[in-house]
Amino acid sequence: xxxxxxxxxxxxxxxxxxxxxxxxxxxxxxxxxxxxxxxxxxxxxxxxxxxxxxxxxxxxxxxxxxxxxxxxxxxxxxxxxxxxxxxxxxxxxxxxxxxxxxxxxxxxxxxxxxxxxxxxxxxxxxxxxxxxxxxxxxxxxxxxxxxxxxxxxxxxxxxxxxxxxxxxxxxxxxxxxxxxxxxxxxxxxxxxxxxxxxxxxxxxxxxxxxxxxxxxxxxxxxxxxxxxxxxxxxxxxxxxxxxxxxxxxxxxxxxxxxxxxxxxxxxxxxxxxxxxxxxxxxxxxxxxxxxxxxxxxxxxx
Amino acid sequence: xxxxxxxxxxxxxxxxxxxxxxxxxxxxxxxxxxxxxxxxxxxxxxxxxxxxxxxxxxxxxxxxxxxxxxxxxxxxxxxxxxxxxxxxxxxxxxxxxxxxxxxxxxxxxxxxxxxxxxxxxxxxxxxxxxxxxxxxxxxxxxxxxxxxxxxxxxxxxxxxxxxxxxxxxxxxxxxxxxxxxxxxxxxxxxxxxxxxxxxxxxxxxxxxxxxxxxxxxxxxxxxxxxxxxxxxxxxxxxxxxxxxxxxxxxxxxxxxxxxxxxxxxxxxxxxxxxxxxxxxxxxxxxxxxxxxxxxxxxxxxxxxxxxxxxxxxxx
Numbered sequence: 001x002x003x004x005x006x007x008x009x010x011x012x013x014x015x016x017x018x019x020x021x022x023x024x025x026x027x028x029x030x031x032x033x034x035x036x037x038x039x040x041x042x043x044x045x046x047x048x049x050x051x052x053x054x055x056x057x058x059x060x061x062x063x064x065x066x067x068x069x070x071x072x073x074x075x076x077x078x079x080x081x082x083x084x085x086x087x088x089x090x091x092x093x094x095x096x097x098x099x100x101x102x103x104x105x106x107x108x109x110x111x112x113x114x115x116x117x118x119x120x121x122x123x124x125x126x127x128x129x130x131x132x133x134x135x136x137x138x139x140x141x142x143x144x145x146x147x148x149x150x151x152x153x154x155x156x157x158x159x160x161x162x163x164x165x166x167x168x169x170x171x172x173x174x175x176x177x178x179x180x181x182x183x184x185x186x187x188x189x190x191x192x193x194x195x196x197x198x199x200x201x202x203x204x205x206x207x208x209x210x211x212x213x214x215x216x217x218x219x220x221x222x223x224x225x226x227x228x229x230x231x232x233x234x235x236x237x238x239x240x241x242x243x244x245x246x247x248x249x250x251x252x253x254x255x256x257x258x259x260x261x262x263x264x265x266x267x268x269x270x271x272x273x274x275x276x277x278x279x280x281x282x283x284x285x286x287x288x289x290x291x292x293x294x295x296x297x298x299x300x301x
Numbered sequence: 302x303x304x305x306x307x308x309x310x311x312x313x314x315x316x317x318x319x320x321x322x323x324x325x326x327x328x329x330x331x332x333x334x335x336x337x338x339x340x341x342x343x344x345x346x347x348x349x350x351x352x353x354x355x356x357x358x359x360x361x362x363x364x365x366x367x368x369x370x371x372x373x374x375x376x377x378x379x380x381x382x383x384x385x386x387x388x389x390x391x392x393x394x395x396x397x398x399x400x401x402x403x404x405x406x407x408x409x410x411x412x413x414x415x416x417x418x419x420x421x422x423x424x425x426x427x428x429x430x431x432x433x434x435x436x437x438x439x440x441x442x443x444x445x446x447x448x449x450x451x452x453x454x455x456x457x458x459x460x461x462x463x464x465x466x467x468x469x470x471x472x473x474x475x476x477x478x479x480x481x482x483x484x485x486x487x488x489x490x491x492x493x494x495x496x497x498x499x500x501x502x503x504x505x506x507x508x509x510x511x512x513x514x515x516x517x518x519x520x521x522x523x524x525x526x527x528x529x530x531x532x533x534x535x536x537x538x539x540x541x542x543x544x545x546x547x548x549x550x551x552x553x554x555x556x557x558x559x560x561x562x563x564x565x566x567x568x569x570x571x572x573x574x575x576x577x578x579x580x581x582x583x584x585x586x587x588x589x590x591x592x593x594x595x596x597x598x599x600x601x602x603x604x605x606x607x608x609x610x611x612x613x614x615x616x
């Protein structure tokens with residue numbers, strides 16, 4: 001049996017956990033190809049009109065997995081923290097795919113409000129796949145350790161960059177946009193080409209999130225956006241600029257990014273909205289101008 | 302041939318192509334302005350011809366810079382020593398003339414921007430994002446609808462005593478609102494003045510949203526030639542708005558100034574008469590199907606761009 005995992009949306013948040021969990025249980029899995037134009041075009045054809053760029057891409061990834069797997073792994077995520085929500089897309093994915101595709105989907109449901117935790121979701125998944133409770137719980141614990149290790153490692157690497165003397169930019173946005181080969185990669189590549197070091201908003205320890213995000217707003221109930229705000233609060237004094245990256249049209253981002261722009265005045269901020277009709281030319285002009293601002297005097301020599 | 306050094310700056314925009322030649326003290330010694338008409342290479346050829354003709358005796362161009370949306374294409378072809386984005390170029394050009402400028406409003410054919418400057422250095426900027434409402438294209442399409450020449454627009458607007466309020470959030474809605482206002486009996490000059498105000502309000506509420514606008518303010522771009530819009534900006538911001546007869550040349554001036562710091566080499570005005578060829582094609586090496594542009598000089602590829610990955614790089 002092969003399980004297909006779309007390389008989109010939740011994937012970038014849970015990739016270490018998902019991969020390690022399946023590896024621990026010796027389950028064969030396939031991850032869809034990195035995003036490309038064909039995947040996007042396929043997604044656009046089947047997506048509802050109002051879907052955001054990222055969701056269109058996601059549906060393309062599901063399409064990409066058709067015929068390559070027996071089951072497809074599409075979590076239904078409603079809330080990952082008490083009293084907080086995630087973007088609606090994350091809890092409609094399951095039903096959306098179920099309606100649009102003739103494909104078998106694995107049950108996986110995280111809803112902290114109803115005490116359906118990440119752990120219980122993985123346990124249920126393991127049991128459904130025919131493994132014993134003990135084996136599943138061990139696999140989950142090992143996967144969780146691995147996730148922690150990777151995370152700490154990334155934070156350590158990022159701390160080195162933050163302590164570095166080079167020009168740094170905090171790229172703040174959802175990991176499924178920033179790390180996507182088609183959505184965020186041209187932006188990241190342009191920054192690197194211009195010798196700008198990148199600090200990522202998702203490489204962030206949420207330990208002090210309440211305090212760090214409250215610099216911008218004390219009450220944000222979208223967990224994913226709150227984490228971005230936390231990262232901005234934590235890193236803003238150690239970077240030369242902030243680039244807010246969002247995919248069109250994103251409800252939570254449009255509100256939250258506006259808040260950031262209004263509240264943070266002491267550091268250059270660039271708001272980049274990516275959509276599927278974008279050419280890289282406009283993006284490059286905006287980024288180059290922003291880099292000139294960051295490099296200040298040296299750009300004029 | 303002379304011995305006084307001069308520097309060339311070319312700004313190739315989507316609508317118009319601008320060129321200036323400056324002396325060592327940043328004075329414009331000649332300039333040219335013509336339509337791009339979708340063929341940047343030909344436009345620049347014509348531009349260079351004109352500049353060469355108008356260049357006073359005794360000067361020799363030793364460096365060249367390009368800016369504008371075709372900056373890379375033309376920069377490679379002319380062997381420019383500096384290729385710079387238009388925001389930085391405009392800021393440098395403008396602050397060379399208005400030393401203490403703090404804010405630049407720019408409304409062009411298809412885009413609009415605001416640039417905030419402190420001590421000659423850009424500190425912040427914003428550009429219109431997904432929508433082109435309230436740019437030159439909007440005004441010229443409305444002028445057409447009202448059957449007046451876009452060049453008379455400003456003059457007519459100034460005759461209005463009571464500008465009509467027109468919703469300008471979106472070009473489509475503005476147009477239907479405009480028709481509605483005309484049908485219920487608003488005067489033509491009031492509607493025209495109303496359009497000028499709607500451009501300004503749209504600009505201040507979208508592009509300039511949340512930006513601290515500090516005087517002196519310089520207003521540039523094609524729309525700055527419209528005195529109706531200039532007046533509307535004065536009224537709404539309550540500040541003096543500076544427009545410059547050379548406002549359209551600021552980007553070109555900026556890169557010309559930047560090119561002064563680069564390596565000097567005598568510029569050949571006939572450079573574009575060489576056998577250049579550009580070719581756009583779709584790379585089929587992966588599912589991305591990138592649109593790649595290749596420039597050939599004497600049948601040999603000298604540069605390509607547009608590829609998202611190494612697979613598309615053919616040099």
